[in-house]
Amino acid sequence: MTGDNWRIQMLSELQPIFRELFCDERLVISETTSPADLEEWDSMAHVNLLTEVERRFGVRFTAEEMGDTTNVSALLDVLRRKGLGA
Amino acid sequence: MTAPREPQRQKSLQSVRDALRDDDGERALALLRELAAPTDPAVSQMRYARLAKEISQKLNAFPIVRIAFLGNATLGHWVDCLRFWLLLEGFQLADLVVPFGTWQQQVLDTDSDLYRFRPDVVWFFLSAEDLDLDAAPGVDSRVASRVVEDAIANVATHVAMVTTKHPALCLVNNLVPPSNRVLGNLAGSHADSLSTLTLSFNLGLSRGLPAGAAVFDIAHLAARYGLDRWEDARLWHHSKHPFALDAQGPVAFAGARVLAAARGCARKCLIVDLDNTLWGGVVGDDGIEGIRIGPDGGAVGEAYARFQVWIKALANRGIALAICSKNSEDLAREPFQRKTGMVLKLEDFAAIRLNWENKADNIRAIARELNIGLDSIVFVDDNPAERALVRAELPMVAVPELPPDPSDFVAALASGMWFEALALTTEDRARVRSYRDNAARAQAQSVATDLESYLSSLQMEAKWGAVDPATLARATQLINKTNQFHLTNKRYTEAQMQSLVESGQSWVGQFTLADRFGEHGIIAVVVLRIDGTQAVIDTWVMSCRVFTRGMEDFVFRIIWRIAKQSGCTGLLGSYVRSAKNAVVAGLYQRLGGAKIESATNDAEPWWFDLAGAEPAGTPHIADISGSDQMQDLPAFSVPVKCL
Secondary structure (H helix, E strand, O other), X not given: OOHHHHHHHHHHHHHHHHHHHOOOXXXXXXXXXXXXXXXXXXXXXXXXXXXXXXXXXXXXXXXXXXXXXXXXXXXXXXXXXXXOOO | OOOOOHHHHHHXXXXXXXHHHOOOHHHHHHHHHHHOOOOOOHHHHHHHHHHHHHHHHHOOOOOEEEEEEEEOOOOHHHHHHHHHHHHHOOOEEEEEEOOOOOHHHHHHOOOOHHHHOOOOEEEEEOOOOOOOOOOOOOOOHHHHHHHXXXXXXXXXXXXXXXXXXXXXXXXXXXXXXXXXXXXXXXXXXXXOOHHHXXXXXXXXXXXXXXXXXXXXXXXXXXHHHOHHHHOOHHHHHHHOOOOOHHHHHHHHHHHHHHHHHHOOOOOOEEEEOOEOOOEEOOHHHHHHHHOEOOHHHHHHHHHHHHHHHHHHHHHHOOOEEEEEEEOOHHHHHHHHHHOOOOOOXXXXXXXXXXXXXXXXXXXXXXXXXHOOOHHHEEEEOOOHHHHHHHHHHOOOOEOOOOOOOHHHHHHHHHOOOOOOOOOOOHHHHHHHHHHHHHHHHHHHHHHHHHHHHHHHHXXXXXXXXXXXXXXXXXXXXXXXXOOOOEOOOOOOOHHHHHHHHHHOOEEEEEEEEEEOOEEEEEEEEEEEEEEOOEEEEEEEEEOHHHOOOOHHHHHHHHHHHHHHHOOOXXXXXXXXXXXXXXXXXXXXXXXXXXXXXXOOOOEEEEEEEOOOOOOOXXXXXXXXXXXXXXXXXXXXXXXXXOO
């Protein structure tokens, strides 16, 4: 899968996680989605998000990576680096 | 609370959301209570927390508890979790988490956010680092103790400052020992390892705290959860969470139970089934030889014995016990009396219900008997059908799931944390006895209530009339034979009785009683002397066979009527004390008489104003004499010298 296709695929897999976490069935995320776009995406929600992503994809973020994933795009970068879909 | 699989959980969560959409906060909460377990993962706890916030808005009747949290950790997540579990206890949470690194200032500054918040509870969420609890290895044990004392004093001082400025319950976390130890195994015995310092701190903490403070044993919760899982270094470094996210549920659940107990909402009574709950087997089928309890009963018997030991210990600390079992009385009591290996005794129980009735009805009856609310009760029964029935009929009663293996009964009951307390008082230990006393009182009362229906059921009928030749012998005999119910202790011969009858100055009457079991014959005799406007009860005897059936009231009403019919305005009765007639000492007083001064010492005169209301008699005895009795009264015309 090409990089872009992989990212599109991952976006579609992350979307239900976001929808559930933020209780919004109609939420649509994109590469640029960040805490600025979602009022409920505070530091607590961030930890929950990463915990859920860890659970669903079987990965574990380092403390540094937890801090680096400030928006969806950065999250995808980190996931890519961790070998998902490589 | 069984743990549903994920799709099932999603469906259940959806039904909670549906209930919310219908504005039915109570149903939403009930569904959520069914679904949620303290051990559910953090993600689920977060969902519960979010739903709790919505449900809170719909349920305004719940009392609010205001809690301020002091600490240097990120507590927001966990506080949301606590909010949910507190809601299940029936409380809404208003919370304040003081900013990072400010806990001492908040306590010292009388105008701080802490005091402005007016908390009901101030929760000290401090760590070993916050308290400078550390000592260099190699330092001697006296220095180590000093470090511990200083740390305790530090907390105690701040707690005291809070309680003097503002009346709040101070809840203070003890310290979780470290999972990773520099000294390794040696840490367990070395005086100044962090492990040992932590243990010493925890031991000294409750002694060191001022009154009005209580320890929250978070160290135990961490141990139960598992220290390795509890510590999450990554989470601590990233966002200063005090423990792993998945440990939030158990800590919040425990916190909610302890807080509810502080408000008096812990449960107070354990009702147990018998067969396969207190012993292995069914005593009605297997007989007393077949049931398994104690070492003779193998592994199963030992498991049940351990459960009984636990229950007995609950009773010793003040929890009332009751039995509710579908069994016959004799069979079910036998094991307690005769079976080796039994730990519990019948007298450990404040109430016992052994019958074939519906268990919900029995539990209601037990609650009434012990004078406690249904929400004070925990009911354990091995039978899932009985559990479901009681849960459905009595939602206020806690009915924990019991696992199939009795080895797990203690854990199943203990993990519910039903009987939390902030202190044990001597009253708690005395409570068991007072429950039993109350039960005895209530039983006496219920006997009295049953007495009413019992008396009614007797269908008693009384006949009365003047003593005549046919009844003279028996009437005389009764006067001479009776010792207990005899107001004046007089004795008359038949001749004297005959004279009285013929004198025209007395009414000598006899009363017979019959009930649905048969005739009692003549059971009361009265000699009523008429002295002008005053009637005097010269003699009143009654057979002890018919005590407390209302016959006294029946007879007295007739006496009254006759006295009045004879033109009297006053009625006088005397009580002459004897060695045997104490049973009637209070009779005239009970009938409404007024005690008057007496010239002699041995007689107690009581006076009744016949102008007053006629005595009520008794509803349980029908007068089948016929109205002609009153018309047949002799004419009393000549005044007679009174007694």
